[in-house]
Amino acid sequence: MKNKLLSLNIASKTVNLGSHKIALLDKIDLQVHEGEFISLMGPSGSGKSTLLNCIGMLDRFTDGGYTFLGEPVHSMKEKNRSRLYKEYIGFVFQAYHLIDELTVYENIETPLLYKNIKSSERKAMVADMLDRFNIVGKKDLFPMQLSGGQQQLVGIARALIGKPKLILADEPTGNLNSKQSDEIMELFAQLNEEGVTIIQATHSESNAAYGSRIINLLDGKIV
Amino acid sequence: MFKNYFKIALRNLWKNRTFTTLNVVGLTAAFGVAILLAMYTVFQLSFDRFHEHGDEIYQVYTEDSGLNGIEANISKSEPFAAALKDEVAGVEKITRYISTGVLLSQDDKQFDMSTAYVDPDFFEIFSFPIIKGDTKNPITSESSVVMTELAAKRIFGDEEPIGQTVSILRDEQQVPFTVTAIVKDFPNTSSMDFDIVLNFKSQNEHAYARTIGRWDMENHEVYMQLAEAVQQEQFEKNTTDFTQLHYKNVIDNAKRDGFQPNPEGLYRQLKLLPLADVRFANFNQGAVTVSRTMPYLVLGISILILFIACVNFINMSIAKSAQRLREIGMRKTLGANKKQLFFQFWGESILVFLISIGLGILLAVFLLPYFQTIFKTQASLATLLNPSLLLVLILSVLLITLIAGGYPALLMSRLGTLQSLKGKLDVHGKNHLRNSLMVLQFGIAILLISGTLVLWDQVEFMRTKDLGFNKDQVIAFPLNGQLNDQQAIELLRNKLQDKPNILSVTASNTILGLGKDGSRSTSVLGFEHQGRGVDTHMVVVDADYIETLDLNIIKGRAFRKNLASDSLSVIINEAMAKQLNEDDILASQIDLDDAVYSVVGVIKDFNFQELDQTIAPMTLFALPNWNLRNVYVKVSSQNLEQAYTDVKAAWNSIEPNAEFQGSFLNENIDRTLRHERTMITMIGSGSILAIILSCIGLFAMSLLIVAQRKKEIGVRKIVGASVSAITILLTKDFLKLIVIAFLIASPIAWWAMSKWLQNYVYRIELNIWMFLGAGGIAVVIAMLTIAVKTIKAATSNPVDSLRTE
Known part of the structure; x- marks a missing residue:
């Protein structure tokens, strides 16, 4: 068995809607080991995105324990959590979420800026990444000038540039056609083989099949 | 990092060209004018400060x-x-x-x-x-x-x-x-x-x-x-x-x-x-009052204008931030912390401010000559080039950018990651701020507009008031040549005698209003009358004074043509008659040290001083060989310009070396209103700028709000709302703000203006219409500003607006 990357211990998230308490995630128990490729499945509103956001530390569980690389995230301060996810987690979104005002090159470079990496080193890293994804020729274009598949490619490149241990992908192919979708999934599978842990949320059975483990969610519970 | 911020800032400013332009134009105008006004204030306040022993x-x-x-x-x-x-x-x-x-x-x-x-x-x-x-x-x-x-x-x-x-x-x-x-x-x-x-x-x-x-x-x-x-x-x-x-x-x-x-x-x-x-002391009204109101008022106007421009900036930045939510969220996801985001957004503001200040300085340099002419000031930008003052200026600019640029930046940097990634913004609380700021903006504009209206009314009142003498047909000028006064007057009379358009010539030791040469004098005489002290203004006149100025005799007679026979006679005004308090005023005498003078006539009170003073007791003397520096020539009303040229020619032929400094008395009266006119021009231009800047802000807000409510408008149209109903819906909110601004500003304006009018013995009555007028002007201009956008939104095809969702 490989090292344990993260573990959720009866983790829940509830929100108050007026006087009602609604459980978005209900007592989730989950262990993720390094090198896994997990597909979260479930209908809309089942809590896939919420679970991803909580794992990605963009959101917090309201109850239960969350341990990431042996560190107790649930009792951490904002600043430390931010340090942790900056270091180890990369995000890929359905809507790509590239910054419109930045070129492909600059979008990929941005995470490095926030890690205070030196200019020469940044250049090398971004160049590697452009090379690897075959988008060197597009480095000076703006997101609006790219197709959806290309934008998602840039999004993945940006997620990978920080050499994360974990990639969280929320419906990464939701806005793409099937051909582009397959290409992106192939890429994920390849990355997984290279050792990156991936958790993806998806509606599609075929995409879920790329994963090594499928977790089904319904009304915030693992079923 | 810095380069990256700079690049994205420029791209963002370019992408939002309309708003960038609105902001830069507004801030440039505000900074340019503020620089000029601050310069004027500093110049005024630095009067007589260069003396080494000044404090002693x-x-x-x-x-x-x-x-x-x-x-x-x-x-x-x-x-x-x-x-x-x-x-x-x-x-x-x-x-x-x-x-x-x-x-x-x-x-x-x-x-x-x-x-x-x-x-x-x-x-x-x-x-x-x-x-x-x-x-x-x-x-x-x-x-x-x-x-x-x-x-x-x-x-x-x-x-x-x-x-x-x-x-x-x-x-x-x-x-x-x-x-x-x-x-x-x-x-x-x-x-x-x-x-x-x-x-x-x-x-x-x-x-x-x-x-x-x-x-x-x-x-x-x-x-x-x-x-x-x-x-x-x-x-x-x-x-x-x-x-x-x-x-x-x-x-x-x-x-x-x-x-x-x-x-x-x-x-x-x-x-x-x-x-x-x-320089700031007033001796006219009782005890000495030292008032620096004018320079500080000017400084106040410049601060208000800057404030209005900054409000525009803040409102636009906050409203525009909704479009950058995804960027904010993404940057946070990629590891940006609050401080980094704050500096990024603040930096963008600073960029806009730097551009505006630079352009503002250019604008000030460009406008300076006009400013100097209009306000008759020698203040120049060099006035501001003093180390401690520059420091104050730089600090205030920094403070302005910190607040106007920093506040929206702070708001943006504080947004939650997920919330902003989803593009949802809790806009509820921020509308309060925006609305209050807009109310303040329009309040200031209305305050300045009503101030201008009241000031203008008062000055027109003073200019056109019947002062009790003929000011339209009388040319006055100083005897500034080599001849003595009596000789000069004699020669002048002879020269002008035959001219049909010259009606009469006289002279006196005092001038009415303020002549072209800018000099003025008054003599006040104190003596004892019936065991009481009596003060009177002393005006020594030449023959035909009363006739030339069309003064009204209400008792007794004017001086005789043969003035020498009247050297021991005086003519007094009503105020003096009242002060003497005699049963038969024409039988009374006044006893000065040198001689006893008989009162031979009483003239109706006329405003020989400015309108901020009550008509004081005054006595006309016909003393021989007295200094009579000011000549008055009454001309026929047919061709005033020709008459002026004739008088000038006559004077030039008598005193070829002396400058002719003649002007009609109504111009003299106008000259005494210079201070008020300067104030009107200051406050007037301030109010014009204020309303323009407020409307720039309003226009930007209408653009944004129409964009935000596009879907709502579409839905309303589909369920049957008419164009006018939608226009009203969109306009109503803004109108409400302006009405609130009016309700707040009017009482303040009323109070301030009635306080200012207290300075004048002769003044207009404030009436509600001046303030309603100011409010009306603001409403009309504001409505016109937003009309284009709202009507366009209301007439647009609802399908288009829904398709964007």
Whole structure:
């Protein structure tokens, strides 16, 4: 068995809607080991995105324990959590979420800026990444000038540039056609083989099949 | 990192070109105008601050108990200055000072010179450094003259001025003076303005010799330097014995007439006015009031305008931030912390501000000549180039960018990651801020507009008010030539006699309004009547004065044509008649030291002074050979311009070397309103700018709100709302803000304007329409501003707006 990357211990998230308490995630128990490729499945509103956001530390569980690389995230301060996810987690979104005002090159470079990496080193890293994804020729274009598949490619490149241990992908192919979708999934599978842990949320059975483990969610519970 | 921010900032500004332009235009206008106004304020406030001993220099004045309470007076008598220095401890140095114009000749050339007659201490008290000649005792001799570099250049060109002789016309004789020293040209922030300086004793007979040793003839000002160890209040207290000794009769008379003493129980009190306050002091209304309201008002306007422009910036930045939510969220996801985001957004604001300030400075430089002409000021941008002032300016600019740019940046950096990634913004609380800021903006605009309207009304009222004399047909000008007054008037009468368009010619020692030469004088005469003290303005006139000015005689008669037979007659105004309080006024006499005069007529009161004063008692004398410097010529109303040319030609043929400084009396009255006109122009242009800037903000808001509510508008149209219903829906919210602004601003404007109007004895009544007018103007302009966008939104096809979702 490989090292344990993260573990959720009866983790829940509830929100108050007026006087009602609604459980978005209900007592989730989950262990993720390094090198896994997990597909979260479930209908809309089942809590896939919420679970991803909580794992990605963009959101917090309201109850239960969350341990990431042996560190107790649930009792951490904002600043430390931010340090942790900056270091180890990369995000890929359905809507790509590239910054419109930045070129492909600059979008990929941005995470490095926030890690205070030196200019020469940044250049090398971004160049590697452009090379690897075959988008060197597009480095000076703006997101609006790219197709959806290309934008998602840039999004993945940006997620990978920080050499994360974990990639969280929320419906990464939701806005793409099937051909582009397959290409992106192939890429994920390849990355997984290279050792990156991936958790993806998806509606599609075929995409879920790329994963090594499928977790089904319904009304915030693992079923 | 920095480069990245800079790049994205530029791209963002470019992407939002409309808003960037609106912001830059607004801020540029605001900064440009604020720079000019701040410059004006600093210039005004720095008057007389360049004197090295400035803090120790004071003007001496008296406060007397009078019929209407305390009256302040700066005129002093010949023996006063020397006696004060001898008898009261604490006078370091003292000088008498009188400023006037003289006619100076050198070779064949003649020059009108503004002249200061002073005592030798003058150059030690004030910092008018001598750069050439006798630095020790430049005007100790009564035949010495000191001149400024500029004056020397005018007279002698490049010749060496020291030791040259010039002659000055005095008592109809050319008196030689030797140039002993040259004074460095002084800053234009000096209230004292002279070309040459002469010894006080070098004045003419009438002004000096006649007054030697007389405590009752007061005709000049006195400035002194207080010894360093002495406090102003202490010194004022110490003068009590001095005053008791030298002004015993004044004090006795005040007691006899039952005047109220001041709180210290004194009827006459010597006081000191700090030099820096002299320019801002008002002696017209009772006790001295020092008021720097005008410069601070101007500064206030510049701050209000900057505020309005900054509000636009804040509102637009916050509203636009909704479009950058994804970027904010993404940056946070990629590891940006609050500080980094704050600096990024703040940096963008600073960029806009830097551009605007740069353009604003250019705008100020461009507008400066116009500004100087309109406001008749010599203030220049160099006024602001003083290290401590620059520091203050830079700090205030930093503060403005910190608040206006920093606040939206802070809001943006604080947004939650997920919330902003989803593009959802809790806009509820922020609308409060936006609305309050817009209410403030329009409140300021309405305040300034109503101020302008009221001011304008009052000035028009003063300009067109029937002052009780004919101001439209009378040309007045000073006798500024070499001939004596009587000769000049005689010649002028002969010249103009045959001209059909000249109706009559007269002269007097005082001018009505303010003439082109800018000089004015009043003589007030005090005497005893029936055991009471009586004060009256003394106006000495030539034949036909009453006829020329169309004054109304209500009792008795005018002076006879043969004026000499009336030399012991006086004509008084109603106010004087009331003060004399006689049953048969025409049988009464007034007893002055030199002679007894009979009242032969009473004229209806007319406003011979400005409208901020009640009509004072006044007496017309027909004294022979008196100084009658001001000529009045009444012309027929047919062709006023031709008449003016004729009078000018006549004067030029009599005094070919003297400048003709004639103007109609209504222009003279206009000139006295200069201060008010400056204020109107300031506040008026301020209000125009304020409303324009507010509307820029409003326009931007309407753009954004229409965009935000696009879907709502679409849905409403689909369920059957009409174009007008939607236009009203969109307009209503803004209209509400302006109405609130009106409700807040109007009472403040009413209060401020009624307070200002208190300064005028003759004033308009405030009425609600002036304020409703201001509010109406604001509403109409605002509605026009947003009409284009809202109507377009209301008429657009609902399918288009829904498709974007």
